[in-house]
Amino acid sequence: MTYRNPPTTPRKSATFDDYTLSEIRRAAATGIYDIRGAGAKRKLPHFDDLLFLGASISRYPLEGYRERCDTSVVLGSRHAKKPIELKIPITIAGMSFGSLSGPAKEALGRGATLSGTSTTTGDGGMTEEERGHSKQLVYQYLPSRYGMNLRDLRRADAIEVVVGQGAKPGGGGMLLGQKISDRVAEMRTLPKGIDQRSASRHPDWTGPDDLEIKILELREITDWEKPIYVKVGGARPYYDTALAVKAGADVVVVDGMQGGTAATQEVFIENVGQPTLACIRPAVQALQDLGMHRKVQLIVSGGIRNGADVAKALALGVDAVSIGTAALVALGDNDPRWEAEYNELGTTAGAYDDWHEGRDPAGITTQDPELMKRVDPVAAGRRLANYLKVMTLEAQTIARACGKNSLHNLEPEDLVALTIEAAAMAGVPLAGTNWIPGKNGF
Amino acid sequence: MPAINLSKTAASDHASRVFDLDQMSLRELNQALHNLTPGSNETAWEVLNPKGSHSVAVGVDQPVTIDVRGSVGYYCGGMNSGSAITVHGSAGPGVGENMMSGSITIKGDASQYAGATGKGGLLVIEGNASSRCGISMKGIDIVVHGNIGHMSAFMAQSGNLVVLGDAGDALGDSIYEARLFVRGKVDSLGADCIEKAMRPEHLELLQGLLDRAGVTGAKPSEFKRYGSARTLYNFNIDNADAY
DSSP, rough: OOOOOOOOOOOOOEEEOHHHHHHHHHHHHHHHOOEEEOOOOSSOOGGGGEOOOOSSSOOOOTTTTTOOOOOOEETTTTTOSEEEEEEESEEEEEEEEEBBOOOHHHHHHHHHTTTTEEOOOOOTTTOOOHHOOOOOOOEOOOSSTOOHHHHHHHOSSEEEEOOTTTOOTOOOOOOGGGGGHHHHHHHTTTTTTTEEEEOOTTTTTOOOHHHHHHHHHHHHHHTOOEEEEEEEEESHHHHHHHHHHHHTTEEEEEEEEEEEOOEEEEEHHSSSOOHHHHHHHHHHHHHHHOOOOTTBBEESSSOOEEEEEEEEHHHOSSSEESSSSHHHHHHHHTTTGGHHHHHHHHHHHTOOOOOSOOOOSSSSSSOOOOTTTTOOOOHHHHHHHHHHHHHHHHHHHHHTTTTBBGGGGGGGGGGEESSSHHHHHHHHHHHSSSOOTTSTTO | OOOOOEEEEESSSSSSEEEEEETTTTHHHHHHHHHHOOOOOEEEEEOOTTTTTTTOOOOOOOSSEEEESSSBOOTTTTTTTEEEEEESSSOOOTTTTTOOOOEEEEEEBBBBTTTTTTOSSEEESSBBOOTTTTTOOOEEEEEEESOOTTTTOOOOOOOOEEEEBBBBSSSSTTTSSOOESSSSSSSSSSSEHHHHOOHHHHHHEEEEEHHHTTTTOOOOGGGGEEEEOOOOSOOOOGGGGGG
16 A cells, blocks of 8 residues: 555645736736726725714713704805705715716616715716706716816706726726717717727816816806816825815815726726725815815715715715715616626626626616616616615614714714724724824824 | 996997906906807907906807907816907917817917817917817817927817927827828827828818918918827737837
């Protein structure tokens, strides 16, 4: 009998894990970086790392179903003659027609309108589907200026100057040829079928002093009626917020790295920008330092999923949150009912992110006329409204438990953190201690 | 409402509405222009003492004429829809940005980003234009009597840029379907921009543009045409250096 030494268990590298190896092989085979949709997928410090304390002997709660807990918020009261009044502090983030189908845009408008909130255009201009079904529509003013025109600017309810987004601070959008249909091409003044790369920088202004003049122009064009938001990716939230305020913004939108995109390089999504949780306190601090907290409203987006996330963001000083990815899921994105088709595309429900390819089985991130029929705008809009309602009720439940008669009365004092990282980022004590990393010399 | 100063001008038999920015605010000027309704008989406007003001006559959407007596700051005539604006002076950055239709004439020079993202209409610069002239243009026609600076017509999508003088570096970088006509020298062409044959239809188009811009003494045959090589329209790893 031959003696065989006992083998060791095959061991895969933590550094060169399966995903990493597959990406090296893919890069070697194709010679081009991986492009995908959605936001950062890596594990990041997030709202899950925070907990509410609730009421106790020293704090008393409100009755869950009887006592009022206000959810409304007014955006843009700093300069605009016609601020946006929302019933809930959850808005729908900018997503373009082009990246999304017409029925999907209509569904977002319907859902938002049913819920008393606003929706937002994207890097592809304003569609009739969206304007017609959105009571309150924010019109994005982007570097590409695709479809930008005077009539749409005047029929918008607010204007959002987009400087950057969380998935790709410093990068422009992409829309690959598969999705540049005749209609999309016409709206963007582009040849059909090209791989479109939007500019990353505005064509007619650079820097905060120019931005101030640009905002003045937009106000003059729209007779100072409409709130002007400035949206930045989560890069330097303290300075970007301060500079946006200085430039005259009514509302600052900060989008963390979990915020989605229609299509960008994977390496960009996962390696540039800061987590949403890390962006909030610096942005709030900037507003407080300028004496503008609650005067200029702060909207935060990137990985908001439920009412607890909403309540935590508001407790940290945010005025409203914005959802994109979660709204698409409510419409039907990544639904397991299409699992067989996801498998054919080499993926699985919940992981599908090749939105740029335009073959979305759920009919949302596509311009394919057959696939987009799968989105019933009325039913999908209703699902979005239901979801927004649940998020609002959840946030109210938490706020009442903390004794607050308005979601906006939640405060950092209501929170503790489960990890040192989250405690440092959120500026709240580590659970079971009174230690806030970075405060008081520690 | 502020008092309105009505006077006759030599250029017109109609009463011209004169707006003196030393006496009234920019807000009052733009609001008065926006209050115009179709068929208004206030078709001739004159703006005095602009003194470099930003956002003069932005978002006008009636077919009136506006004569600005002096130089303007940023974004004069921004998003213009149908009005005919003449600046009797020079213009700061972004003159005629995102113009929809109508015309803007600058008697002097224009700063950066002249005609940026313009969708339509005609922008005439009788002096020189600075860098990034016609950046991201989307259908506008731009005629520059003098020279233009670097990175002009960057990502230009549609429309025509005519330059009687010279063009700076990286003309037409990442250009889409806009047409560029330059009479003088071009310091360098940007990525994916090449010289193209001047065919009869281009000579005809160019003559029309020169006529509309009131250019005399320049023949279409003296120009060269530049446009997209279309090699960057779809990703190709062998073009990676150009992206």
